[in-house]
Amino acid sequence: xxxxxxxxxxxxxxxxxxxxxxxxxxxxxxxxxxxxxxxxxxxxxxxxxxxxxxxxxxxxxxxxxxxxxxxxxxxxxxxxxxxxxxxxxxxxxxxxxxxxxxxxxxxxxxxxxxxxxxxxxxxxxxxxxxxxxxxxxxxxxxxxxxxxxxxxxxxxxxxxxxxxxxxxxxxxxxxxxxxxxxxxxxxxxxxxxxxxxxxxxxxxxxxxxxxxxxxxxxxxxxxxxxxxxxxxxxxxxxxxxxxxxxxxxxxxxxxxxxxxxxxxxxxxxxxxxxxxxxxxx
Amino acid sequence: xxxxxxxxxxxxxxxxxxxxxxxxxxxxxxxxxxxxxxxxxxxxxxxxxxxxxxxxxxxxxxxxxxxxxxxxxxxxxxxxxxxxxxxxxxxxxxxxxxxxxxxxxxxxxxxxxxxxxxxxxxxxxxxxxxxxxxxxxxxxxxxxxxxxxxxxxxxxxxxxxxxxxxxxxxxxxxxxxxxxxxxxxxxxxxxxxxxxxxxxxxxxxxxxxxxxxxxxxxxxxxxxxxxxxxxxxxxxxxxxxxxxxxxxxxxxxxxxxxxxxxxxxxxxxxxxxxxxxxxxx
DNA sequence: GCTATTGTGGAATAATTTATTCAATATAAA
DNA sequence: TTTATATTGAATAAATTATTCCACAATAGC
Numbered sequence: 001x002x003x004x005x006x007x008x009x010x011x012x013x014x015x016x017x018x019x020x021x022x023x024x025x026x027x028x029x030x031x032x033x034x035x036x037x038x039x040x041x042x043x044x045x046x047x048x049x050x051x052x053x054x055x056x057x058x059x060x061x062x063x064x065x066x067x068x069x070x071x072x073x074x075x076x077x078x079x080x081x082x083x084x085x086x087x088x089x090x091x092x093x094x095x096x097x098x099x100x101x102x103x104x105x106x107x108x109x110x111x112x113x114x115x116x117x118x119x120x121x122x123x124x125x126x127x128x129x130x131x132x133x134x135x136x137x138x139x140x141x142x143x144x145x146x147x148x149x150x151x152x153x154x155x156x157x158x159x160x161x162x163x164x165x166x167x168x169x170x171x172x173x174x175x176x177x178x179x180x181x182x183x184x185x186x187x188x189x190x191x192x193x194x195x196x197x198x199x200x201x202x203x204x205x206x207x208x209x210x211x212x213x214x215x216x217x218x219x220x221x222x223x224x225x226x227x228x229x230x231x232x233x234x235x236x237x238x239x240x241x242x243x244x245x246x247x248x249x250x251x252x253x254x255x256x257x258x259x260x261x262x263x264x265x266x267x268x269x270x271x272x273x274x275x276x277x278x279x280x281x
Numbered sequence: 282x283x284x285x286x287x288x289x290x291x292x293x294x295x296x297x298x299x300x301x302x303x304x305x306x307x308x309x310x311x312x313x314x315x316x317x318x319x320x321x322x323x324x325x326x327x328x329x330x331x332x333x334x335x336x337x338x339x340x341x342x343x344x345x346x347x348x349x350x351x352x353x354x355x356x357x358x359x360x361x362x363x364x365x366x367x368x369x370x371x372x373x374x375x376x377x378x379x380x381x382x383x384x385x386x387x388x389x390x391x392x393x394x395x396x397x398x399x400x401x402x403x404x405x406x407x408x409x410x411x412x413x414x415x416x417x418x419x420x421x422x423x424x425x426x427x428x429x430x431x432x433x434x435x436x437x438x439x440x441x442x443x444x445x446x447x448x449x450x451x452x453x454x455x456x457x458x459x460x461x462x463x464x465x466x467x468x469x470x471x472x473x474x475x476x477x478x479x480x481x482x483x484x485x486x487x488x489x490x491x492x493x494x495x496x497x498x499x500x501x502x503x504x505x506x507x508x509x510x511x512x513x514x515x516x517x518x519x520x521x522x523x524x525x526x527x528x529x530x531x532x533x534x535x536x537x538x539x540x541x542x543x544x545x546x547x548x549x550x551x552x553x554x555x556x557x558x559x560x561x562x
Numbered sequence: 563g564c565t566a567t568t569g570t571g572g573a574a575t576a577a578t579t580t581a582t583t584c585a586a587t588a589t590a591a592a
Numbered sequence: 593t594t595t596a597t598a599t600t601g602a603a604t605a606a607a608t609t610a611t612t613c614c615a616c617a618a619t620a621g622c
Contacts, residue, residue, distance in 0.1 A: 047601040052581055072356045094399045097537050102390045109383050118375045144429040237540050241533045252522045256378050259518050328572045333610055
């Protein structure tokens, strides 16, 4: 499924004919099996060379490579017999709204495991676990996710730092030991404040984990470890909500992975005890 | 799998080099993906034309056709294998953690619509829509949800107020007009700070919406409108994550309902325009 | 034993498919 | 506006695949 998800994730950074091609492929992925690059170009109404360039832009060696990947994806999907429901229905009653949102969320959550390999997730968890200190950064709706992650890291006895002011985030970064980690959360991966922070951190040779939408971005390129979220193409409002929840879900997953470590469980127990004392008073 | 079985079935009616080729393919079907006809010929030690003839003898149109068929067979087989493995995954694997969390989230999201009637949700949305000002409050992990909701209300041009300091929240409440609304978010519904705020707000005859876990609680009892989240009974860590996401989901739902109003859509457009200007700079 | 017949396999080559180059055009930035 | 950058497709180069054709071997018939 990865190849199709990859295309879906890049939809909005494509040019006109690339977009036409992408749409066609997504709609007719099952036909790809029998298309040569020329046939595909004719079917879409663009040139054969554009088809090849599209493949290379996506990171494939050439057309046969993409074709094979898509064929595999189609076979995998049909083998698993997972029918994707259409998210694009009219918004109406509350129930419909909820249905749509929940469908989008469910799909997005599922996809998280497709686009983020278990290996990468484990590496990320390991980095967080070993770090002296973890600086979190996120702007807009991602700020909420960063703030939440700070709480959770603190619960585990890990020094998570977060401040909503980008200037202060930089100052915080200045104080970090080399064995610290940055977790940068952004939808587009193009937020200027976050990028500034990233550049600074790289100079200091700090480890950087990036969490962005699934597409090439400066933020992702500059990170040691790339994590991604993926949403389906729907209404923009809906998309924002889904992306944010997906970011949060991924962070929660990392948190749960950390919780599996016995040392961290102990810290959690401590934490709960302290909270208990607080409530008594 | 069909293509590989087909080859196996023909094994004894093949000539020498055909047999060599067939054996190689059966042993290395997973490598076929990356072989051209020439490479395959070299690997087996026969000529490229023999490879092509072999394909045609088996009934395929040519080499790419056979290659595709074998690749599909390999993918199908490995997918099925993965499915079987899923049933017996080791405890603690990332996939299993994710599975568990996602299951809990999905159930919890679904349940939201069972325990919160459409009517109540609409009333809540209406209250928020008509309010001069909306004061949000939440402690611990609910604070994140409150902060997020503040952002979203502001996007819609609604004056959402939030401060993490309970004392300041009280001071904010003191400034509110009678036509203001409080949205109080808490898991247990027993947080002392929130309850204090609620009592104060009632004296001022402000409207109060409560969002707590589904159980009787002081907070819920004292509110004009009761909203609930519901989680399944599992591991406590998991439960916390699920509750928080459920709270957020419910808030997002209210936000989406507000988005349906044309006036609010206009506000959103304004908001996006302003954000666009910001990015330019 | 010696052709004729049939079939196999590979070199050479034709046909097709894919990849690259380059110039024209469109788009964005200054 | 001009300049710079990116996009696109026609032409062409490169690679891959398919066919032809001939050498050679095995077998059968004379």
